[in-house]
Amino acid sequence: MNGKGTVLSTSIGVGFAVGLYGISFGALSVAAGLDFWQTQVLSLLMFSGGSQFAFIGVIAAGGVASAVPAILSAWLIGVRNGFYAIRLNSLIGVTGLTKLLSAQLTIDESTAVATSQNEPKNQKLGFWLTGAAVFLFWNSFTALGALLGTAVGDPSRFGLDAAAAVAFLALVWPQLRTMQANVVAGLAFLVAVVLSPVLAAGLPVIAAGLVGVVFGWRNWLGVTEVNK
Amino acid sequence: MTLWLGVLLASVAVYSWKIFGYLVPERVLHSSMMSRIATLLTVALLSGLVGIQALVSNQHIGLDARIPALVVAVILLRFKQPFIVVVCVGAAVAAMIRLF
Numbered sequence: 001m002n003g004k005g006t007v008l009s010t011s012i013g014v015g016f017a018v019g020l021y022g023i024s025f026g027a028l029s030v031a032a033g034l035d036f037w038q039t040q041v042l043s044l045l046m047f048s049g050g051s052q053f054a055f056i057g058v059i060a061a062g063g064v065a066s067a068v069p070a071i072l073s074a075w076l077i078g079v080r081n082g083f084y085a086i087r088l089n090s091l092i093g094v095t096g097l098t099k100l101l102s103a104q105l106t107i108d109e110s111t112a113v114a115t116s117q118n119e120p121k122n123q124k125l126g127f128w129l130t131g132a133a134v135f136l137f138w139n140s141f142t143a144l145g146a147l148l149g150t151a152v153g154d155p156s157r158f159g160l161d162a163a164a165a166v167a168f169l170a171l172v173w174p175q176l177r178t179m180q181a182n183v184v185a186g187l188a189f190l191v192a193v194v195l196s197p198v199l200a201a202g203l204p205v206i207a208a209g210l211v212g213v214v215f216g217w218r219n220w221l222g223v224t225e226v227n228k
Numbered sequence: 229m230t231l232w233l234g235v236l237l238a239s240v241a242v243y244s245w246k247i248f249g250y251l252v253p254e255r256v257l258h259s260s261m262m263s264r265i266a267t268l269l270t271v272a273l274l275s276g277l278v279g280i281q282a283l284v285s286n287q288h289i290g291l292d293a294r295i296p297a298l299v300v301a302v303i304l305l306r307f308k309q310p311f312i313v314v315v316c317v318g319a320a321v322a323a324m325i326r327l328f
Contacts, residue, residue, distance in 0.1 A: 020312045038235050045239035050274065055238050057277045059231070061284065067234035075241035077273050079266045085249020094250070103246040159322030162297035165281035166318030169298060172274035173305045175267065184268050185275040192276030196284040208276025209269055216265030 007113070007122050011129035014109050018049075019137020021167075025052055026145020028164050031155035032060035036146045043142040047135065048107055050171055051078045054205070057164060062201025069202025076209055084111040091115065092124045105131025180221040187211045293325040 022043065029039040034056060042052050051074040058070035085106045088094075091114060094102045105128070114127035152158050176182050188208035195204040215221070282294045297318040304314045 017310065017312075021315065024312065024315045034231065034235070038231060041235055042239065045236070046242045048242050050270065051238070051242045054273060054277060055235075057281060059234075061280055064229065064231050064234070067229045067231065071234055071238040071241055073273060073277075074238040075245075077270055078242035078245045080245075080270055081242070082245035082249040083263060083266055085246050086252065087249075089250045099250045100247065103243065103250055106246045106249070157323065157326065159293070159297060159319035159324075159326070161281070162294040162322030163315050163319035165278055165294050165298055166301040166315050167311075168274050168277040168281055169301055170305060170311050170314045172271055172278065175271050175274075181268065181271050184271050188272035188275040189279040193279040193283050193289060196280060197287050197289060201287060204280060205273060205276045208279070209273045212268035212270070212272030213265055215272075216268040217261065219261070219264060222264065 003117075003119060003122050004125065007117065007126045008129060010113055011126060011133045014113060014130055015133025015135075015137045018109055018134050019141045021049070022138040022141030023145035023148070024163060024167055025049070025056075026142040026147070027149035027152065028053070028060075028145075028155075028160060028167065029056045029142075030146050030149030031152075031160045031164075032056040033063060034059065036143075036150065039146045040139070040143055043139045046074065047104060047138070048078050048081060049138075051075070053164075053167055053171065057168065058202045058205055060164065066200065066202030069200075069206055073202070073205050073209070076206075080108075081106050084108075087111065088114060088127060091120075092127045102127070102131075105135060107131070107134065109134050178222075180215060180219075183221055184212050184215050293322040296325060297322040 025043070026039055029042065030036065042055065046052050054077045055070045055074040058066050058073050085103060088102065088106060088111060092102065110127050110131035113130040114123045117123040117126045152160070155161055172185060176185055188211045191211055192204040192208040195207050199207065282298050283289050283291070300321045301314050301318045304317060
């Protein structure tokens with residue numbers, strides 16, 4: 001088996017597939033009121049799909065006035081990257097300033113490819129190749145999407161507002177595997193909608209997030225852990 | 229706050245988690261409660277955003293073409309269609325309904 005070749009093709013395949021939905025991010029970001037460069041900078045610097053969608057989602061609902069909750073939502077959704085980083089730190093063995101770069105490429109996909117390899121050499125290779133591939137494709141397709149979004153004009157005519165709702169659903173879908181996750185999702189959905197008319201835009205999302213924190217903390221409806 | 233400042237601050241905020249993970253000793257966040265909270269927090273925030281994007285416009289709750297789009301999306305996701313397909317079909321459903 002040529003492990004190296006497999007890692008390379010997996011990395012590029014994942015990078016391209018994920019990069020493609022950079023088109024929808026770019027288009028939705030422009031529809032949310034960000035300009036081309038603000039959209040591009042989000043993909044270059046923030047570089048974490050869930051957080052980027054959250055940021056523009058809150059801005060779409062409340063404009064610049066809800067910048068603080070937008071930042072908070074993006075930050076909170078990014079927490080999982082911290083857990084990935086802890087895992088990768090011992091897995092891919094980076095040191096010194098290289099950590100600054102590996103941190104930027106620490107996302108769902110690079111972690112998934114790295115952790116699915118058996119040999120340490122391929123874990124390292126998988127991380128860097130996938131991270132780089134997703135970065136290149138994600139940023140190129142963001143630019144394309146932002147240009148298309150600018151050309152489209154009124155976002156609702158082409159269903160871009162519906163695409164935003166669908167994008168969030170598709171992002172959360174793979175995580176709805178347990179009863180606990182499903183109940184949290186349902187409650188969070190309700191909390192956000194019901195509070196929307198009464199709270200300033202952006203805050204309902206944060207309130208929805210609290211549902212997850214409480215369920216995680218108390219482990220309501222969770223499985224009881226036998227060993228630590 | 230300007231939108232540019234928001235974009236930059238949010239980017240720094242998201243990066244802070246990533247670099248934090250490389251700098252702390254492994255045991256710090258290695259508890260089942262912390263990883264559970266991280267997972268469910270993500271689920272809850274994204275689900276809240278689904279609700280707002282699908283049912284709220286200008287702080288009012290209402291039903292429109294976004295709902296059928298979401299229903300179609302659920303069906304496509306059940307059949308394991310890729311992200312880009314689900315998003316494009318969802319947008320097309322809403323656009324078609326508004327056309328007629």
